[in-house]
Amino acid sequence: MTLTSAAAVRFQAPVDGEGIGRIVLDRPDDAVNAINLEMIDQLQIAIRAARTTDGLRGLIVTSGKADQWVAGADLKLLTSATASSQVEAAARRFQAVLDELAWLPCTTVAAINGPALGGGLELALACDYRVAADLPGVALGQPEVNLGLVPGGGGTQRLPRLLGLPRALDLILSGRRLNARRAQRAGLLDEVVHPTVLVQAAEAWAQRPKRPLQRPLHLRPDVQTAIDVAELTPAGRRLLLERARRSVLQRTHGHYPAPLRALQAVEVGLARGMAAGLDAEARAFGELAMTPTARHLIWLFGATQHQRRRIATAEARTVERLAVVGAGFMGAAIAEVGATSGLTVRLRDVRPAAVATGLASIRRGVSRRRLDEPQKRSITRRVSGTTDYAGFERADLVIEAVFEDLALKRRVIGELEATIGPAAVIASNTSALPIAEIAAQATHPERIVGMHFFSPAQRMPLLEVVRPAAAADWAVATAVRAGVTLGKTVIVVGDGPGFYTSRVLAVMLNEAALLLEEGASIEDVDRALAAYGFPVGPFVLMDEVGLEVAQHVGETVGRAFGERVPASRLVPQLVEAGQVGRRTGAGFYRWTTPSLVRRLARRPNRVPNPAVQRLLGAAPTRSLGAEAIQERLVLLFINEAIRCLDEGVVRSPVDADLGAVLGLGFPPFLGGPLHEADRLGLATLEGRLGRLAERCGPRYAPAALLVNKARRGESFYPKEP
Secondary structure (H helix, E strand, O other), rough: OOOOOOOOOOEEEOOOOOOOOEEEOOOOOOOOOEOHHHHHHHHHHHHHHOOOOOHHHHHHEEEOOOOOEEEOOOOHHHHHOHHHHHHHHHHHHHHHHHHHHHHOEEEEEEEEEEOOHHHHHHHHHHOOOOEEEOOOOOEOOHHHHHHHHOOEEEEEEHHHHHHOOOHHHHHHHHHHHHHHEEEEEEHHOOEOOOOOHHHHHHHHHHHOOOOOOOOOHOOOOOOOOOOOOHHHOOHHHHHHHHHHHHHHHHHHOOOHHHHHHHHHHHHHHHOOOOOHHHHHHHHHHHHHOHHHHHHHHHHHHHHHHHHHHHHHOOOOOOOOEEEEOOHHHHHHHHHHHHHOOOOEEEEEOOOOOHHHHHHHHHHHHHHOOOOOOHHHHHHOOOOOEOOOOOHHHHHHEEEEOOOOOOHHHHHHHHHHHHHOOOOOOOEEOOOOOOOOOOOOOOOOOEEEEEEEEEOOOOOOEEEEEEEHHHHHOOHHHHHHHHHHHOOOOOEEEEEOOOOOOHHHHHHHHHHHHHHHOOOOOOHHHHHHHHOOOOOOOOOHHHHHOHHHHHHHHHHHHHHHHHHHOOOOHHHHHHHHHOOHHHHEEEOOOEEEOOOOOHHOOOOEEEEEOHHHHHHOOOOOOOOOOOHHHHHHHHHHHHHHHHHHHHHOOOOOOOHHHHHHHHHOOOOHHHHHHHHHHHHOHHHHHHHHHHHHHHHHHHOOOOOHHHHHHHOOOOOOOOOOO
16 A cells, blocks of 8 residues: 555555565645644554555655654644643544554664654654764754643653663753764664665664664663663652752743653653553643643744744845954854854954954854864864955955944944945944944945844844844845844844843843842842743843943943933942953852852852942842842833834834843743733733832833723734634
């Protein structure tokens, strides 16, 4: 039996005497093989066709798409569901089909030529052997926790039985993705081969005997450490699971239920057998899919993907050559990102030593990437340095990343206009200075835009492209396309002090400092924001980025909005005292180098800086409580985001939420400040802000857009039926 070529999954019977058949995955209506109910049904038909084929000795599961295998579930399967029972039923259906694959009498091999993520990895785990092509696009992992879910196709059961408990928990709870070589070292892959011989390698493995999913632990060659040995006993497994549970709670503060449910499914499977574990997994998958956390995380994922496709326009020009002015921390990081993305990069600074330091930083950064040595050499060869503007005339895009000094930036713009080609775009990487002011003396302001990268640029996913009034459409579109090429999620924002992200963050950070002046303690404020779901508290953040940067942004925003943002005196005083953050060992905290003893004892590497209290003139005198601190800071943040939307600084609620989550660490499980405004209820939010304005001052006055929407009974996003 052979399915038609139009099917998403088809079985191909052996055509020679080797007895090796194939199951080909190839959704005709999708660029990737995303799993939906139709694909599950067709996979079952193909598996049953294989079972009834005489003389079938081996079966290869492969993809009909170039550089694509199975990248997980079709999220429409989840977003269209109206009840957890629907999602649970789909998970049970997929589990049952994978069980049929695992119990085939012939040897099965997954021939992986692209991403094998989520359900894709679970499909591969149901095979006896796994072979992958040595391609950059090959990635293996269980990223479901990043969407507020657990693996739903047996991943919580098959991974621990294949890799052992510690290694499996690392993948399940972190959502990490492994490239082909790392996946082989972890035990997920049996072989990694050149792409041209992937099928031949899979055929060779298909001629081997079947093997059990789980080898006895005492026979496994990877049982080497005390942790591995601990897994041999029920008590040891309980200890490992409890340690993982504590780590999850410490990291998530209980805001993300999926890791805990995944741990529960693993524990049930190890204690009561795989069938019970699969049952727990399916129930968890269905229940989690309907939670607000999963809905928000799935929305963020979809919005990010849509943003990358939607913003490319025909006016955008191709960027192949990037030039960067300023070889400091940010300039070198931008150059590294450009070279890693395949661009030819020219890095300039006025001092040879600065250029050498910048290039060395790039080499160190590339050396830490999970790439093979030829790939690393290729990246570093794409970057060159200079102390003049030689080579800049060939650049398609020039990014200036010099110090946040208006006169200096204007001088650099003038030098660039005298050097670069007429079609090149000039972008300023500034966190707060209005681009119109930077371009005020330019001859061609129509090609000058802002490109605000976030630190560290190698890891932070957001890029703000700032559009001043004088910028041409083609210049903005080219900067956006370049950002997508660099692997960033791009939002286009209006020009003005602080743009969007720096503005809303500056307002919240300033308020945190005002709380200290009112008698709150540094640690109470930081703990409250971390407990709310931010990655770090405001004072840790300011110390990490540097108080000079915080002062610059705060002063820029403060000058623009006057009494609405009454400036705290603390940051300027600390900067004047030379205590500018972690880099110098002191800011709001005193920082120490974490020693091995401190790490083992779980002792913090920071303590509040006594100089802050001396500047305040008194020790903390007031305990506001975590909820009161959260209300003061978070509601101000949300209100400022709404003001930015009202003023056209951000174009849509989607841009506002993506910018806050991806650029500022607003808790992803809440979906962003405007999603959170809808959850609270706009009328309720208006009332709470009004009461804060009466107690704390007019800076809490509800934004006009919020008031108008609340009066009309509207929301920022369509209400779910």
